[in-house]
Amino acid sequence: MTQNTIGNVWVFIEQEGGKIAGVSLELLSRARELADTLGVKVEALLLGNNIENLVPELWSYGCDNVFLAEDARLEPFTVLPYAKVIMDLILEHRPNILMFGATMKGRELAPRVASEKRCGLTADCTDLRIDDFEDKVNKKSYQNKLMQIRPAFGGNIIATIVNTWEDPQMVTVREGVMKLGTPDPARRGEVTRVTPALTEKETVVRVVERIRADKEIDLRGAQIIVAGGYGVGSQKNFQLIFDLAEAIGGEVGASRAAVDAGWVCHDRQVGQTGVTVRPRLYIACGISGSVQHTAGMAESKKIIAINTDPNAPIFSVAHYAICGDLNTVIPEMIKAFKAKA
């Protein structure tokens, strides 16, 4: 493929029970920006069964064309048939960029596809940009490549990765890091129906049993989050965090240390191994602020940190630093809020 016939930007759409995953819509929003920079189209890969009704929502987030593959063998999700359908589409249409959410499904599907296509795949990106790349070692230059930005080494460094082989440039992208665009319900696009060419080879894995429930707590949409860390001290004392959240109309989050201690459930964990959030207000109580935690909340619009240790790293990302004991500060905050509001 030559450089003047650049392919489109593709997004794999993850759906469960006929509901589109939030990360897929976030990716469409960013794909729209990347495609506009490159002067190409945004196309979505929608696989499953009886899911045609989801198409208009994809258009509304900036998608120009939806490849729609409906087949009973694509429901529920299993890797092999999905990989086959996607691989066949890649070979036929040659996209420039292919993005997956870095979800459990995305992270098992994308490598299977990348391996078969023999192309690069960067996991868990937190940012994507278009730029030129000078490969000094091999003395080659590349125009308009996808800069794939991701944390590495347990979040201690940020690396910018470029795929130098044939397209597509493949990435998985963390949930919650790309800004969700504003949908335009009037926006229309195309649908391209795809007939999956599946054989017995792709259907050897049988789902014997499947038990799942939607998350009861989802911090990703929360506008106000009050999060507690190890400094809260005990499960009983965590009630303070819930009290403040309730008073100001927020959700409760936690650092990994608090989740590992068993004080709150994993759904509330913010950070590299939890969810990434960008609320209007994030109040970090008794959280020291490891990079693993701050990676998941540093984009919050306003951050208040409460900590007794003046050297806690959390203060370096905070807009408001309260160096004090959360046991007295939080009740004061509740009192002050109730008095003003």
Add this chain to the structure above:
Amino acid sequence: MKYTVLVFVKQVPDTQNITGDAMTPEGTVNRSALPAIFNPEDLNALEAALLLKDRNPEVRVVVATMGPPAAAEVLRASLCRGADEAILLTDRAFAGADTLATSYALSCCARKIGRVDLILCGRQAIDGDTAQVGPQIAEKLAIPQLCYVEEIREFGNGKVTVRRAIEGGYEVLESPTPALLTVVDANDPRPMGALRIMKYKRAKTPSEVRRNAGDDAENRIAALRDAGLLIQEWSAADSGADPSRIGLAGSPTKVKQVSSVVLTAGESKSVEPTPAGIAELMHELISDHTLG
């Protein structure tokens, strides 16, 4: 032996306990300042294999890793936990591999071993956190992949049944073998057995023997082999790998830039932990509509 279970493991820098001197002033990682450890979820994969062996003595557990000569340490640790055989894939030509080149090299290793009924890997390694190598090995070997496995329920007679995690729940999957499983932190890896430590701490690769034994090396290697204490060492050529598909040459992804994480909030305001200071803060947040 009736069944061969191959476990791929990795020696990794301990990224979860990064101390001050582990980062260079340029923001890159000083690997040598970090202790090298057995990748945590690979221990879970090894444990899953050893549990199969506990249930069925006809299971042979082979452990393999790709890495520098020092990576033999995780193989010794595997032998001390109960593995039967160990293979070190080591060659300068493997260096600089991304996940595509790594999975190709490991798939060559699996092919060379011959009949393998099950391949187990940890879900991901803590130095890269990509979780890509397992599925990519499976694709290269054209076998099914079952990811995020918590428990192997049944194995044998050409079939494997697992319970695996999915978003918000779990699934029970049944697959023909051979298959590749990636294992999550859902079992308790056994400690090294005292008797096995006594025996296998002496296990060595041929290179390790040659480094110390001088003229007598070949005899010693033969003696270790007879005692079942030789860790096999394969070069890229031994594994039958195509040189254009390994190491840097076989890696489509290039690192453009690396920087250390410096997160700053820009301007930061100190708030006194007094009723007056807090009242003023809450007032400010309400008036700029952050609250209320």
